[in-house]
Each structure stands twice: as C-alpha cells, then as structure tokens.
Amino acid sequence: xxxxxxxxxxxxxxxxxxxxxxxxxxxxxxxxxxxxxxxxxxxxxxxxxxxxxxxxxxxxxxxxxxxxxxxxxxxxxxxxxxxxxxxxxxxxxxxxxxxxxxxxxxxxxxxxxxxxxxxxxxxxxxxxxxxxxxxxxxxxxxxxxxxxxxxxxxxxxxxxxxxxxxxxxxxxxxxxxxxxxxxxxxxxxxxxxxxxxxxxxxxxxxxxxxxxxxxxxxxxxxxxxxxxxxxxxxxxxxxxxxxxxxxxxxxxxxxxxxxxxxxxxxxxxxxxxxxxxxxxxxxxxxxxxxxxxxxxxxxxxxxxxxxxxxxxxxxxxxxxxxxxxxxxxxxxxxxxxxxxxxxxxxxxxxxxxxxxxxx
Numbered sequence: 001x002x003x004x005x006x007x008x009x010x011x012x013x014x015x016x017x018x019x020x021x022x023x024x025x026x027x028x029x030x031x032x033x034x035x036x037x038x039x040x041x042x043x044x045x046x047x048x049x050x051x052x053x054x055x056x057x058x059x060x061x062x063x064x065x066x067x068x069x070x071x072x073x074x075x076x077x078x079x080x081x082x083x084x085x086x087x088x089x090x091x092x093x094x095x096x097x098x099x100x101x102x103x104x105x106x107x108x109x110x111x112x113x114x115x116x117x118x119x120x121x122x123x124x125x126x127x128x129x130x131x132x133x134x135x136x137x138x139x140x141x142x143x144x145x146x147x148x149x150x151x152x153x154x155x156x157x158x159x160x161x162x163x164x165x166x167x168x169x170x171x172x173x174x175x176x177x178x179x180x181x182x183x184x185x186x187x188x189x190x191x192x193x194x195x196x197x198x199x200x201x202x203x204x205x206x207x208x209x210x211x212x213x214x215x216x217x218x219x220x221x222x223x224x225x226x227x228x229x230x231x232x233x234x235x236x237x238x239x240x241x242x243x244x245x246x247x248x249x250x251x252x253x254x255x256x257x258x259x260x261x262x263x264x265x266x267x268x269x270x271x272x273x274x275x276x277x278x279x280x281x282x283x284x285x286x287x288x289x290x291x292x293x294x295x296x297x298x299x300x301x302x303x304x305x306x307x308x309x310x311x312x313x314x315x316x317x318x319x320x321x322x323x324x325x326x327x328x329x330x331x332x333x334x335x336x337x338x339x340x341x342x343x344x345x346x347x348x349x350x351x352x353x354x355x356x357x358x359x
Contacts, residue, residue, distance in 0.1 A: 001334060004088040005029050006042045006078055009056060009070050010063040013047040017231045018178065018204045020259040021113045024156055024326075025091050031159075031327035040085070042074055054081065075100050082106040087334045095122075098129045107337055109151065111135040115254045115277075118143035133337060135330075137257040138278035152333055155282070156257050157326030158317075162234065163266035165314040166242035172198035173302065174244035174269075176237065176260050179217060180209045184250035184274070186216050187295065189226055191248055191272075195302035198224070199248070202240055204231040242267040246289070246305040249273040250298060258282055261289075265317035268310035272301045284320075288313045 005028065011019040014026035025041075026049065032039045033050045041047065045055035056074040061067035075097065082088060087107040090097065093114045101108050110132055126146055136142050136153045175188040185201055192199035201221075205213045221228045232240060241247065247264040255277035262282065264271050271289035273279040283289040287308070290301040 002038045002086045004040045004085045006090045009044040010067045012060045013043040027323040031323045109133040118146045138281050140278045141256040154329045157321050157323040159323045165268045169245045170243040175201045175248050177203045179203050179205045179213050182253040184252045187250035188248040191298045194299045200227045202229045202232045244269050247271045262321040268314040270308045270313050288316045
C-alpha cells in the first residue's frame with residue numbers, strides 16, 4: 001500500500017528523549033516499511049526513517065508559534081501530495097486539524113493520542129466531524145457521551161529488540177514520565193516513603209511545570225532514598241527500568257494508553273498502576289503488574305509485586321504489545337477503509353477492542 005504518516009513537527013521522529021507520540025509514529029512507520037509498504041513520513045527534517053521523508057523544516061521547532069506555523073506549512077504539503085497515497089494517517093493531540101482532514105478527498109484516518117474532551121461545549125464539534133474515521137488507543141479513551149466514528153482500538157507496540165529482558169532487579173523502584181502533577185510523581189514519592197523503599201525518578205520538566213517541580217518534587221529529592229536522574233534516552237531507560245523492582249505508575253488523569261507501562265514490561269519489570277484510564281486494559285493484573293484502587297493499596301503492592309514472575313511479564317508483553325502486531329492491526333484497518341465505498345466508510349469496523357459496537 002501507499003501510506004502517508006503525518007506527525008506534528010514539534011519533535012523529531014523518533015524523539016531524542018521524551019515524546020510518546022513521535023515514538024509510536026516511528027515504530028509504526030519503520031514496521032510498515034519492513035513489511036514492504038511504500039511509506040511517506042511527514043515530520044521534521046531531523047527525523048530518522050527508512051521511509052520517504054517530507055519535511056517543512058530542517059529540525060523540530062517545539063510546540064510554540066514557530067512550530068504551529070510549520071505544522072500549517074506541512075499540512076499544505078500533505079494536501080499537495082495527497083493523491084499519491086492510498087490512505088493518509090494523521091497522528092494528533094488536538095482537534096483543530098479535523099476540518100483539514102475532512103476537506104481532503106483522499107482516504108484518511110486519525111489516531112488521537114490524548115484524552116477526549118467530552119464537555120458539552122465540544123459536542124457540536126464532534127457531530128460536525130463524526131464521519132472521520134478515528135482510532136482509539138484504549139477502550140477507556142472513548143467517552144460514552146461522545147459520538148465519533150470509532151474504527152478500532154489499537155494498542156501501542158514496541159520493536160521486539162528495543163528493550164531487553166532483565167532477569168534480576170536491584171533494590172529500587174522507578175517512576176518515568178513527565179514531571180507534572182497529572183502524572184503523579186509526588187504520589188510515587190509518597191508511596192515509596194510509606195513503603196520504605198528507594199525511588200528513582202526520571203523525566204523532563206517543562207517550563208509550565210517548573211513551579212510544581214521546584215515546590216513539590218525537588219524538596220523531597222535527597223539523592224539516596226529519593227533520586228532524580230533527569231530525562232533519559234532509550235539506552236538509559238533500559239538501564240533504569242530493567243534494574244527496577246517495579247515501575248510506579250500512579251497517574252492522576254485518564255491515561256489514553258501510558259507507553260512507559262509496556263516499556264517496563266518489555267524489560268520484565270512489572271507495573272503498579274492506579275485503576276483509571278487505560279491502566280486495567282494495559283496491565284494484566286497478577287502477571288505484568290498490579291492494578292490498585294488507591295494510594296493505600298499501592299503501598300501494600302510495593303511488597304506484593306516482588307512475587308511476580310519477570311519472565312512471564314516479558315512473555316505477556318511479547319504476546320500483546322509488539323510493533324508488528326500494532327502494524328498488522330493498522331494495515332487491516334487501512335485495507336478495510338480503502339476497500340469500502342465512500343458512503344459506507346463510517347460503518348467499517350465500528351467496534352471497540354472487545355468487538356462491541358462502537359459508541
């Protein structure tokens with residue numbers, strides 16, 4: 001198939017450090033190329049890919065004014081080349097691009113990588129664009145009061161060899177993610193302190209979160225029991241996750257997926273996650289981690305998680321969360337959309353991950 005992947009040019013594909021959307025676009029793009037498809041990637045010029053690369057800029061511009069101007073420029077490029085593709089796959093973290101997607105005469109599908117705003121004020125907007133095929137990252141990402149043209153739930157996947165299985169752990173727990181209140185690093189610190197265990201935190205601190213980090217996180221970092229190691233690349237993440245007893249994932253919002261959970265599982269490191277958003281879909285309770293209802297239960301789980309089999313954790317990751325499986329799911333969807341009559345596109349594969357009718 002002739003497939004276009006469209007990613008926002010705010011970060012390179014893949015990103016040098018933090019950037020879950022760009023990582024997933026990279027893994028999907030490279031797997032599609034590996035499987036013999038003709039793939040074009042629309043992304044920043046410093047992206048690294050075996051696909052044909054079309055870029056509006058030589059390097060990623062960040063999510064400021066310049067970045068948004070370049071994104072608009074890139075959408076113009078997509079429109080110019082649109083007729084070359086069987087299908088165009090947009091990866092979005094906001095809805096503002098949907099009018100552009102709807103205006104295209106080419107086949108298109110959208111994966112939205114953030115929680116869905118299901119407020120009443122958004123309902124007219126969703127109704128206007130309810131014919132655009134949408135992919136969810138988890139069934140939990142689909143609000144019950146929002147009608148969108150849900151096609152499938154397709155979980156993230158990682159390359160088989162990206163992270164290596166580690167049989168034995170060292171005596172610490174890990175938190176990896178954006179150092180922001182909604183990700184719960186302060187809750188991870190509270191859990192570690194209450195359980196009497198060491199915690200290593202990793203991840204970037206964005207400007208808008210600097211005050212939270214300085215006031216809430218930094219005063220508790222002592223370099224021993226609570227250690228902050230900064231943002232990490234893949235190799236550094238392998239070391240931190242692979243050697244941890246478990247990953248603490250006390251997310252405070254409705255996670256649409258939570259990439260770091262499967263990165264941890266790939267190392268054989270189980271996850272302790274709060275029961276919200278995608279967490280109970282991603283974690284196989286008792287095998288790849290423990291899903292807990294609250295902070296108190298999380299403290300108890302710190303000891304219990306040591307009993308889980310790290311080899312089974314890795315095996316479950318390989319069964320559910322490989323990039324090859326993600327690619328297969330998307331190709332099946334692309335083919336169904338391409339083969340459908342234009343008027344019946346909205347009816348193609350309108351099911352959730354369990355095979356139930358989409359909402």
